Amino acid sequence: MLEDMRLFATIVEQTSLNKAAERLNLSQPALSRRLARLEAELEVDLFRRVGKRLELTPAGQVTYEFALELRRFHGSYLQKLNAYKSSEAHDATIGASLTTLQTTLPDLVKTMTEKHPNLEIKVVTGKSHEIAELVKERKVDFGIVASSVIDDPAITSLPLFDDHLILVLPRNHIILERTHIEMADLQNLPMILFSPGTWYRTMTDELLKKYNLKPDVRMEIDSFEAIIRLLSACRAGSLLPRSYLREQVLVDNDLYLAPIQELEETRRTTFLIHGDPAWLAPSTRFLIEETTAYFQRESVRYKST
Structure with missing residues (x-):
């Protein structure tokens, strides 16, 4: 027929x-x-x-x-x-949460496509549990989420890197005249925060509540890039994931990272999740190996900076 x-x-x-x-x-x-x-x-x-x-x-x-x-x-x-005959992938569909899409995925996609010019990458966004379902249904090749899925035997979770919030400020901010910045300095500090309902905002709110702090929240925005661009103009600070704050981002926007030890309590691990290895095409296994190797290199570079 x-x-x-x-x-x-x-x-x-x-x-x-x-x-x-x-x-x-x-x-x-x-x-x-x-x-x-x-x-x-x-x-x-x-x-x-x-x-x-x-x-x-x-x-x-x-x-x-x-x-x-x-x-x-x-x-x-x-x-x-x-795809089952060759380790050379021609296309890949990756599932990612919105925050992962903004913080983690751009550099990964750029690196992968530069190394494999014929590779076409598609990205499907959703919450972590939604990405996990897409992985199980084989609607995405693998997912990158900021939580493990250890309670589901149908999904394998591979840790990629640890992340935590850090205070970022304009380089000319008056608070930087102090020799030492503490959590107490966040009280009444003008700040731009991520929108409510996200992991980063939830973690921020829990942290501020723990230390009984109330910053002066000027804006709530769901875009890391928009927050970064507005900090200097608003003379405000923000609590953002360390992984997003690459050196070039800081230089381009004239920003400074102010380390506060207590902020490392917000540590969270980002995982790569995939389904039954028996269903993975050689090309998908190859991309997973390359992705984990990429983040291992990035983790070493991050620790050295």
Whole structure:
């Protein structure tokens, strides 16, 4: 049936048996017999002749649409099947939380595509438990989330790196005139915080409550980039994940990191999660290995800075 539909679609697209036979490297009588056999099997006429041209009948139009769908699904199948034959990936779908998408994924995607120019990466966002479900349903190749999924035997969690919040301030902020900054200095400090409901904001609120601190919250924004750009203009500070604050980000926005020991209590591990190893294509296993190696290198570089 697959081969018959391929021949039929070629006849439709060439609009004549002679042209189709030439394209398919068949004789015209042989192609005519194949068409007649297909029509007999389906018990319908697929074409009507208009002069020297062939036009589709209504049944032929329906059959052609089916042939196109069959061609598309067959191509997709072959592409997926090829992933099990080679460790060279041509596409990857990664699941990530919104905060992971902003803090972790951009540099990873840039590194991976520079190393593999033909690699196409798609990203699906969601909450950690939603990404875990996508991994289990094999709708993503793997996920990167800021929590492990140790209670689900269908998912493997690989630790990538530890992160924690850190105080970031404009370099000309008056508080930096002090020789030592403590948690108490956050009291009434003008600040821009991440929007409520996110892990970073929840952790921030818990920390401030623990130390009975109330900063002067000027803005609540759900974009790390927007917070970074507004700090100097608002002469405000913020508590942001250390992993996001690359040296170039600090230089470009004239910012300074003010270490406070208590902020390391907000430590959290980001994990790569994937499903049953038996279902992983060699190309996916290769990308997972490269991803974990990338974060190992980044962790070493982060600790040295």
